[in-house]
Amino acid sequence: MGSYWESVLIFLGINTVLALSLYLPISAGQLSLGHGGFMAIGAYVTVICTTWLGWPLPAGLAVGGLVAALAGALVGFPALRIRGIYLIILTMGFGEIVRIFFLNFEPTGQASGIGGIKHLTTLPLVTLVAALMLACLMRFRGSRIGRALRAVQEDEVAAEAMGVNLTRVKVTAFALGALGAGLGGGLYAHHALFIDPAQFGFFRSAEIFLIVVLGGVGSYWGPVVGAAVVTLLPELLRFVQEWRMTVFGTLLVLCAVLRPAGLLSPRRRAAA
Amino acid sequence: MLLQQLVNGLMLGSTYSLIAIGYALIFGVLGLVHLAHGEVFMMGALIGLQLVLWLHAGPAVALVGALLGTAVLGIIIELTAFRPIRARHGPIFAPMVSTIGVGLILQEVATKAFGGEQVGFPHRLEPVTWRLGPITISSVQLLILGVSLALMVALHLWVTRTRMGMAMRASAESTLTARLLGISTDRVILVTFAVASALAGAAGVLVGLSFNAISPFMGIDMGVKGLAIMLLGGLGNIYGAMVGGLLLGAIEVLSVAYLASSYRDAFVFAVMILILIFRPQGLFGVGQVR
Numbered sequence: 376m377g378s379y380w381e382s383v384l385i386f387l388g389i390n391t392v393l394a395l396s397l398y399l400p401i402s403a404g405q406l407s408l409g410h411g412g413f414m415a416i417g418a419y420v421t422v423i424c425t426t427w428l429g430w431p432l433p434a435g436l437a438v439g440g441l442v443a444a445l446a447g448a449l450v451g452f453p454a455l456r457i458r459g460i461y462l463i464i465l466t467m468g469f470g471e472i473v474r475i476f477f478l479n480f481e482p483t484g485q486a487s488g489i490g491g492i493k494h495l496t497t498l499p500l501v502t503l504v505a506a507l508m509l510a511c512l513m514r515f516r517g518s519r520i521g522r523a524l525r526a527v528q529e530d531e532v533a534a535e536a537m538g539v540n541l542t543r544v545k546v547t548a549f550a551l552g553a554l555g556a557g558l559g560g561g562l563y564a565h566h567a568l569f570i571d572p573a574q575f576g577f578f579r580s581a582e583i584f585l586i587v588v589l590g591g592v593g594s595y596w597g598p599v600v601g602a603a604v605v606t607l608l609p610e611l612l613r614f615v616q617e618w619r620m621t622v623f624g625t626l627l628v629l630c631a632v633l634r635p636a637g638l639l640s641p642r643r644r645a646a647a
Numbered sequence: 648m649l650l651q652q653l654v655n656g657l658m659l660g661s662t663y664s665l666i667a668i669g670y671a672l673i674f675g676v677l678g679l680v681h682l683a684h685g686e687v688f689m690m691g692a693l694i695g696l697q698l699v700l701w702l703h704a705g706p707a708v709a710l711v712g713a714l715l716g717t718a719v720l721g722i723i724i725e726l727t728a729f730r731p732i733r734a735r736h737g738p739i740f741a742p743m744v745s746t747i748g749v750g751l752i753l754q755e756v757a758t759k760a761f762g763g764e765q766v767g768f769p770h771r772l773e774p775v776t777w778r779l780g781p782i783t784i785s786s787v788q789l790l791i792l793g794v795s796l797a798l799m800v801a802l803h804l805w806v807t808r809t810r811m812g813m814a815m816r817a818s819a820e821s822t823l824t825a826r827l828l829g830i831s832t833d834r835v836i837l838v839t840f841a842v843a844s845a846l847a848g849a850a851g852v853l854v855g856l857s858f859n860a861i862s863p864f865m866g867i868d869m870g871v872k873g874l875a876i877m878l879l880g881g882l883g884n885i886y887g888a889m890v891g892g893l894l895l896g897a898i899e900v901l902s903v904a905y906l907a908s909s910y911r912d913a914f915v916f917a918v919m920i921l922i923l924i925f926r927p928q929g930l931f932g933v934g935q936v937r
Binding site (some may be wrong): 455460478576584617621623625631 | 674678682727728731735736737738739740741742743744745747748749750751752754755756759769784819859867871874875882910912913916917919920923924927
């Protein structure tokens with residue numbers, strides 16, 4: 376396997392990790408367009424641990440993920456009060472604030488970012504992380520909080536009446552989602568080898584959102600399928616050369632029009 | 648000094664208002680977010696620029712051309728990225744996917760057609776400046792403020808005085824009831840898209856005239872800010888969006904003058920998040936949050 380395709384597959388793995396991490400809050404009805412912000416926090420913290428402090432990558436990833444989760448819990452609390460379009464805009468604002476923070480933060484090189492990161496993200500490592508996340512999510516589904524999450528998704532008021540602690544479930548979903556995004560950011564940084572604030576802007580958040588929604592939120596395989604489509608399609612479209620984003624955009628429009636509930640949309644549709 | 652800053656803020660804010668009004672119009676009628684609205688704004692700036700470069704047109708022709716061009720663009724976007732999803736009763740996030748797609752297409756088309764670098768309007772119209780006591784106003788500033796205000800007044804008249812405007816307000820109140828009353832809601836939505844997009848296109852020309860920085864990627868920041876302003880004024884509230892834009896322009900300029908300038912956008916979003924948490928119906932919104 377050439378190094379080109381290996382690199383593409385590593386990006387596929389990273390995108391899967393990011394999509395799975397956003398899947399959790401989305402499945403609790405928390406649409407977020409600020410995942411690039413959590414990813415940035417994870418990426419910067421992990422790089423500081425590995426490059427400046429000389430820690431091994433797993434230790435750096437753990438710290439990066441935890442810091443991102445902490446930020447996620449912080450954002451998750453105000454997010455309790457609002458939902459739908461409001462939450463989307465709040466998370467968008469959060470993502471922008473994180474980007475602007477790193478754009479002005481001198482120790483991390485402001486706009487010029489951090490370079491010279493060691494290439495530590497290997498294909499087996501990414502595959503392992505993605506597989507672990509998928510396995511955790513599947514175990515999680517049947518667990519107490521996983522069932523609570525699905526109850527919240529179906530009907531918040533009914534769930535609360537049944538004794539589900541709404542605050543705990545929602546903040547947990549958001550923090551776990553941020554944790555995953557932090558991990559994805561750390562992995563991304565050690566494959567891209569250079570990070571700057573521009574890589575984690577609105578477009579990154581939109582891309583992660585796109586992957587999840589495109590795949591469909593009905594099953595855990597949705598984000599995986601979405602990641603495969605969003606990562607591989609632009610590569611496969613290389614034959615159209617400079618017009619590939621146009622073709623990609625057209626395909627996105629077609630997907631949204633033909634399969635509005637996602638490529639893997641469930642057969643049973645919830646009553647509107 | 649303060650007065651001068653306020654004038655500058657008002658000028659910047661009036662272009663924000665035009666973008667935010669577009670979001671508010673579309674959200675009002677459809678309850679959906681149009682994530683390529685920033686790209687429509689960018690196309691407006693580029694159409695205006697091309698008219699000036701190729702046809703040696705003046706700013707007035709550039710403005711009208713951009714208005715018409717983006718109105719057509721808005722109609723195309725509604726027909727391709729919104730209406731088919733509506734017909735299939737797709738979930739609210741499906742149009743977000745399709746409009747992200749439209750945004751990507753517009754960015755690449757603009758890059759291919761006009762090049763990826765930042766360009767400005769040729770300085771044929773030399774700005775004249777006047778001193779009014781402590782403040783200085785240039786002709787470009789006056790043009791921006793005047794055109795924005797004129798467009799907002801026109802919009803107000805359209806919304807309150809014409810049959811189409813009233814049909815639009817009825818559809819925003821309840822699409823179903825409006826349809827029962829014999830209003831062709833599909834046509835209303837089409838017109839709403841045209842008007843919203845035309846306002847964004849006009850804002851594109853105005854911003855291009857004042858900052859001389861037109862690029863295929865100028866719409867991203869503006870799109871996010873416009874959404875934030877719509878929220879500030881209350882979802883779907885066009886008057887809230889007008890005032891919100893002016894307010895945000897003033898906040899931004901003042902925070903540059905008196906606080907750390909490089910954090911100005913962070914400051915804007917922090918204000919927005921505080922409003923979301925403490926007053927989710929917006930500064931001027933009334934009643935319940937949906």
